[in-house]
Amino acid sequence: MRQALEHHLNMQDDPIKTLRxxxxxxxxxxxxxxxxxxxxxxxxxxxxxxGAFISQQGREPSGR
Structure with missing residues (x-):
C-alpha cells in the first residue's frame, strides 16, 4: 500500500486514478x-x- 501511494504521489497522478x-x-x-x-x-x-503489537507494527504485510 505504502509503495503504491508513494508511486502515485511521485508521479503526480490524478487523484481519481490514485484512489481507483x-x-x-x-x-x-x-x-x-x-x-x-x-x-x-x-x-x-x-x-x-x-492488539498492542498489531497497533505498533501496523497491519500491512512487508511484501506489499
Whole structure:
C-alpha cells in the first residue's frame, strides 16, 4: 500500500486514478480475511498484547 501511494504521489497522478488503484488495496487491508482474523485474535487476547503489537507494527504485510 505504502509503495503504491508513494508511486502515485511521485508521479503526480490524478487523484481519481490514485484512489481507483489504492482504494481496493486499502479495503482489503482493512476488511480482508487476514484483517478480520487478526482483529478477532486481538479481541480474544485478554492480555491485550496482540492488539498492542498489531497497533505498533501496523497491519500491512512487508511484501506489499
Amino acid at each position: 488503484h489504492i482504494g481496493p488495496i486499502l479495503l482489503d487491508l482493512l476488511l480482508g480475511a487476514r484483517a478480520v482474523t487478526l482483529n478477532r485474535a486481538a479481541a480474544a487476547d485478554l492480555s491485550g498484547e496482540l
